[in-house]
Amino acid sequence: MKKISGFSPEQQLTSLDARLLLSLQRLSDMLKAMQWEQARILGITPLQLQILLFTGHHTAEVNKVAYIATELQLSRPTVSDAAAALVNKGFLRIEEDLKDRRSYSFLLTDKGKEMLTQAEQYIAELDTILQKRPLMEKASLYQTVYTMIAGLYDKDKGGMQRMCYSCAHYEGNKKRQHACRLFKKKLLSAELQIDCGHHSSLTIPDIL
Template sequence: MVNITYSTDYRLCPPAPKPPGRTGIYFLSYITTFPPNHFALKIVLSGPYLSILTTLLLHPYMPQKKPSNFSPEQQLHSLDARLVLSLQRLSDMLKALQWEQARTLGLTPLQLQILLFIGYHPAELNKVAHIATELQLSRPTISDAVASLVSKGLLNMQPDKRDRRSFSMSPTEAGQELLSKAEEYAAPLTEVLEKRPGFEKNNLYQTLFAMIAGLMNKESGGLQRMCYTCAHYQGNKKRQHNCLFLNKALTSAELQIDCMYHSSLS
């Protein structure tokens, strides 16, 4: 007696019934969709006196592990892999520029980020808890960096009038002077962007905005004051965008990531 079971996923193949006192033959077929198709046969012989497991893996049809975007071989064939690597390279280059600028100013990269954020945002956002969420770091980490900036005379701390346990921060005069130098690390990128045509930058921004929104939806993009999460936004998140606060229609390239008028959705 021969029992045959087939499935596109070998894990879902139920065991064929074993007739008592007889040898059963179990035949499974596993096919992947990753090109080229991989094919493996698994034959199991079992009986009261015999138990043999034979797996035939016919090269080059052996199942392959999931391709990696960081593999040069995968990058030859996948545009997505090349895009992931390009964004990673760009991030690494900006980090290197930021580290060098921070070192020149006698700061850590985190202190430089905090100084830049506090220097250009209102008092209600310049609190340890909010900055920790913004930078996706722990509150103790932000508190230590802020304390160092205060000790260097670059930040002032003011108690919140509504909550004396909470403090907001603002740059001192020395902090303001350092602020203009702190942002210079991004100058090389700005110079590159200035040389690109407008339509190219519009398309690039729309793509980056959509990617950030996609990551944010998966709870891995931190806190974003962007149009899609704003109570003033009205539209279909495709081609129709309106800002109720500004009372105007927006193009996709005008959507904001760090808007000063952002109001959280209730």
Template sequence: MSDFNPKQQINSVSSKIVAGLERISEAYKVLLWEKAKQLGLSPIQIQILIFVNYHAIDLCNVSHLAKEFNVTKPTISDAIRVLLKKGFILKAYPSTDSRSYAVQLTESGKEMVNETEHFAAPIKHQFETLSESNQNNLYKSIYQLIFKLNQVGILSVQRTCFGCRFYEKQGSQSYCNLLEQQLKESDIRIDCNEFELKAV
């Protein structure tokens, strides 16, 4: 029986969670589309601008962006072409291969990020009404789910502590060998700038 069948959800908490996450994903899409329509951009263009603003240039090329957002390279290339035309980004060539380029924000691109990056604020506000304990428990479930979805190939990119070469489990305690400190549950990161993939 489908997880989206209300009868299935009656006796299955996991089905209720799946249905609930689907509704939350709809909320993100609605908020992103509203912002996109206001500014004459597409949702993926907004996502690219925000991502480029906060990540290293070696992650800001067509190949990686396609993996990051689980879309095709032509979709990313089309979005980049529009952003270049609008003057929000420019091409950069971090390697000697002139065929391979990354993108960087222009000043107007940075201004556009300021206009768009808080599109999910209404959702964050609702999380902030939860107790600290409930927030921490929810966050733990989320970062574990992201890692597991990556492990089974559904999410192609993750930069959580669990997949990082600096992460170590010491008994029941998490430890970061880069920071040289133990990690509380709330210290575990979903998107770490120092992330380096653990060798298999």
């Protein structure tokens, strides 16, 4: 059997898998282009936009260079330079860790909060499209995408996924049965989290 290729027009004619692979690639490319265009409009780099989006929606506990670098799968110096530029622009401020003077976090300034609102606008059109889709269709799509992300995730290759499947609080068979020990409740597949603030890995010392 010929290997499936999402880039082959011939296979796309007969293979749903090939069409799905190409569709995911196209969607990724479109979102990246939209993000880059939004960053250009705002006068910042795409990386700075990503850091704004992350720090604007996470706590000081994880808004540290080491953690953000793991999140974005980039080197610490690269993230440190981009974050420092945002500090110089007045969008971020540095907050020292009272428990460890060598550690510090990045938090949004009032100016940064205004910028964050604008930075998020690049997904507005996609959000509008999703809102118009039926709930069951979105739940099925989310379950499929979630399973794909979980299947691709490899902690040894870097990156950070604060998702249920990699959390110590998760209980289930990763198929039809899911539960969270922390919140003591059963979860539907569409309720599985992909960026949970209560993820067990937040307590790992070497990434804080």
